[in-house]
Amino acid sequence: MRRVLDFLYDAAAxxxxxxxxxxxxxxxxxxxxxxxGFHVPGTDAYAGYAMAAAGFLALAHTLKRNEHIRVTLILGRLQGRARHALEMWALSAGVLLAGLFAFYSVRLAWQSHAFHDISTSNDATPLWIPQIAMAVGTLILLVALLDEWVLELRGRRVTVDSEEALHNE
Structure with a gap:
């Protein structure tokens, strides 16, 4: 199962x-x-769609590589059960929020397809096409957060405490 999940995160990246x-x-x-001196319509819109796709598809991989921004002011001072409880609380909140985000992202793409929504710019792209990347990215983020939640619950989650975060300029 670990190989499949890691492949999913890497494929999204x-x-x-x-x-x-x-x-x-x-x-x-x-x-x-x-x-x-020629014009290709839609380049700005397609650049925006691709940028959004890149951001959403990279979320899970970034999470699994411990590259998301975390506020560790309190967490860094806790150990044992207190740290585990705070990690579980934070991961549970993350799973809840990612679940809501994934649900509404999928729903948005579905509704855009059902209502035949198109871009208001001159490219007139059906909006469900670029919204698919957002929906897939949020679903994979939900899977990654559930993965982290289960690992933390079992005591197998590996977190890297970066000393670099403690140094500021």
Whole structure:
């Protein structure tokens, strides 16, 4: 099961990287088209869609690599049961919020498809297409948070306490 979950997180990260390349390509196409006097409609909208996809698809991978911003002022001073209880509380809140976010993201994409919503910009893209990335990203984040919750519950969760976070300029 661990391999499947790690593959899921890594696959989402690769898709996020491809979306970032999409942002680059759209920006470059916009620049080149202006320089050579032709217009490619929708480049700004597609760059935005790709940027949103990159952000949402990278959420789970970032969480699993302990790269999300955490406020550890209190947590860093706790040990044992108190630390475990605070971690469980924080992860439970995260699972709840990610579950709500995933539910409403999937619902938004579904409703956009059902109502035939299209972009108001000149590209007229059906909105459910870029919203799929948000829905998938939030679903994978929910899975990752549930994974962390179960690992913490079993006492198998590995957290890296960064000394770098304690040093400020």
């Amino acid at each position: 690769w898709l996020a990287a491809l979306a970032m390349i999409g942002v680059l390509l759209m920006v470059l196409l916009s620049i080149v088209s202006r320089q050579f």
